[in-house]
Amino acid sequence: MSSTFAGTSESFLRKGRRMLPPVVRGLFWAAIGFFVVNTLVSQALDRTPFAPYVTKVSVTFGWAAATCGWLLGLGAWELVVRPYFGKPVEWEVPNDWRRYFMMSLDHKVVGLQYMVSSVSGFFIAGLAAMLMRLELMNSSLWTFPTPNAYLSTVGIHGTIMMFSFGTVMLVSGFGNYLIPLMIGSNSSAFPRVSAISQWLLPAGIITVALSPILGTWTTGWRGYAPLAEQDPNGIVFYYLGVFAMTLSSLLVSINLTATILFKRAKGLTWNRIPMYAWGILAASLLNIIWIPEIEMTFILALVSNVASLPLFAQIGTPLTYMEVFWLFGHPEVYIVVVPAFALWQEFLPVMGQKTLFGRAWGVLGLVFVMMFSGLVWAHHMFTNMRDDQMLPFSFFTEMISIPTGFAFLTSIGTVWKSKLRLTTPTLLVFMSMFNFLIGGVTGVMLADPVINLQAHDTFFVVGHFHYTIIGAMVFTFMAAAYYWLPKFSGRMYSEFWGKVGAIWVFVAFNCAFGQFLLIGLRGMNRWVPVYPPYLRNMNFEISLFAFLLGLGFLFNLVHIVWMWRYGKPAKANPWNAKTLEWQSTAMPGETNFNPPPEVLTGFYDYSDEQPVWKPESPVEVS
């Protein structure tokens, strides 16, 4: 066996093997895959009258082939397929900008790739939101040509926001970059898995964003049957795109769970696991359970759509899609916020230079939220269930606010009597707590069936969930971006412009979404490009604040990108944090820890000056 290897090692040194740049190769192979398979299916295997070139069936198979081609071209060919046949793994990644445009086994590169894909998703979906708000400035149709076009935009907005940003940014983006660093490891557990999964994300985003090319779809982000069964081919791209994006998250979650459990540095015992790692662990377990669930649901809907089976039609079981969707849908929102909670507990001790308060309660909160999250789904369906089923779901929904409250408990206890540095991340975390408080209070109200039956499917609910998602997740994500900017880029942002950005977004957000709540209470229902004229003035005003909010996000993006390049050089550990990621100065393409660290105490105790780690003594020098 060794001889086999020694033999092939010659070929390793073949220099300058010519190859297209991986992205180009991926696009090329994807195009070939699509045309070959689509043609085969639509013209030969499943020829329909008049033989249109693209049919629901052919586009499904064509898409699958294109996605495979895309992944293979980006490196799966070398990393998976050739080894599958017993060939050695040979994959060269140039140590410069090109490494971001191919599959990389460095978790830091993968993390950055994810962040860029995810932020692109955020701005694409944000643009969709701006278009929606533009339409809603007027009570009649004026921005979009048809109601269908508007509804597709709502669907694209919700889908891309949730599956490429909400679920992804803090888990796959920051998680891939920081979790191995924070637990003192040089790599994630299965680097090839994350390398591949990252490239599913842009594929998914593009698929959903371009879905209207195949025809507009009307179902919103739930893609819900039976309505979906009437939609034209665009809905197929919804299912396929979401499938790609969720698969990406599933793979990352398996990888990060294994990483946290198996790649911890010496001395990093269970009770020293960083809070963020706990958050990622909880979110990952939710992903591992619920993503396969929703993917099977999407496949059921896709098949019954493509093959026109009456699975969810009147003669099938019309409510089942909704039920299995929300069975996933509610855990999904905890996948979004749990990492954010964990980040509050990560940043506040550092910014206040004070020991984390009630750490066990913080962890308990994350874990219980995770466990409860599977018990509350039907509160999305009070308007279509039997009366006696409402009470238990109402009960668990109200109860879930208790472990959620622990995130506030630990955060408040930590800053009490601390020496809080009023940096941009601190400010953003405080704003995030305020916003989530509103999200939580409106949530308790919605958990009450009598209120829910009235407010369901109105803008009150839209306001509520934007308060929880933007309020908790997006604001915390911004805090994280500022907090770790010196880590990623070695440069510092401008404290002044950072605060301007934070306050800008905070004011615009509350003015816009506070009024979402109010306009809901005045009878504005969801999914409507056209509404009764009495709601026009308020909608007009909301849109102005929404545009201000959009500009605010753009402003923060420009600030961060600018400082990434031109900011003042930062110290290695600018916040004087104890967590391990700041103890390494490795940039993408470099080894995190050499030699590996040995952890001596917990990371959240600021009562003494003892070092938290020491380099692990080399076992034997070879």
Next chain:
Amino acid sequence: MAKNFGVTTEDMPTSIQAGVSTTEPWTVIRHPAVLRLSPRERRLGNFGMALFVISQAIPYFVLVNVRWMMAGGYIPPNLNHQLGGLWPTILLAIGTVLVSLGVEANRSGKISRLQWSFTASVVLGVAAIVLMLIPLWVHGWNTFGHYGSIYVICQGVAVFYTIIAVIVVLGVVFRAGTGLIGPQTSFGPQSAAVVYTFNAIAWFGLYVALYLV
């Protein structure tokens, strides 16, 4: 950079397994397709497999759940569950025994026995796929009736997962052919056997839930 490449797998640093060599961590990734794992790495691999299997069991729960929601549905005519259900179950069960024999054989260094039994289980798997596809192909399409679309979909899902399982097992055959698999590198055959067995059990469960309960 080059100094890693003359080495034999025996003294290769274990951290290399996931594609990471110690000296030039990410720029040049070159190692054989199969590596020896340290015990800890093997446990890590097993854990990853376990997570994967758990996550892939969930779609079956969804299917069974939807099957119950579809109370009152009928098995479509010509969706012959003897042919498409019972026989594949038997074939996959034999295949499961064979793959585990193969894993055993590999452990005691009998590579050709490993190859033989894995190849046989691939053949059985392919036969099961064909048998499952026949009723799927000939059953009566009725998009206007209670003639259980869920049965059709379950059958299709089973075909899909069986194809995956066969592909995974086939990979071991290929790599054993290039001499990369042996008692020291038993993770590959083992995890392939897990995938194959999982698919057989899951299909059996689905079959029982669909046609027998």
Next chain:
Amino acid sequence: MLDLVLFTIAWIVGSVLLEWLFHALNQYGTYFYTASSQAVDGEHAVAFILTILAPVIAFVVVMLIYNFIRFRARAGDTNLRSRHQFRTNKLFIGVWVLVSIGLNLLFFVHPSASALEQMFNSEQARLNRQDLEVDVVARQWQWFFSYPQYGISSAQDANGNATLYLPVNRNVKFVLRSYDPWHTYDPYIGVIHGFWIPAFGLKQDIIPGETRYMYVHTSKVTSYDVNPMVRVQCTEVCGPGHPYMEAPVHVVSAGDFQTWVKKQLKLQSD
């Protein structure tokens, strides 16, 4: 100690302010226009929850502001670390946990369970023998209202648009179905719609292939012309026509209702 006292004062002030604000909002009628007893129940539930939660909200908000101002690191302070380092405070955590459990149990008992109880009761068959029955059919994208007790097969206004007339102070039983009266043979045409009259305080989804019921008790004479929330509105997205699925509602006195019925019957026989 000083901090505790200062904070408590701020908290009390904050709670009072919030209570006042919520009370004012409620008086102003921020929560939907209410024209049925069910809607009033919802309004009471909101008022109750907000009254109880005001001190809790005030606690967190005042805490955030207080911490932010009082415990900020001052410029020129050389020592980075806080002097106060503690990991836990049993009293604070204990009270927090107990209060949050207590509040949630309270909300579950009232208003959740108590209001639902009332709703269930109002739906019992023996109480609904005298109800006015309205058959509601939703198709893409239109409402049909018929009054079987009066022989009105499809209530319409002068322009032929569907319209809903109800007598005041009556129990009304809506029978909700989703199908297309013109294409009953197409199983793919039925989708889920949502039957909602904002002023009546509840909604019910309409599922193809099923029959659902919704009960309200009308409590004031009002109409779409008085307040646009007195309208039927589809709330479950059902395709491009979804926003157009609305119909005006009129709640009128018993006498006016009879006149209207006669007019409808006459219209129908013409």
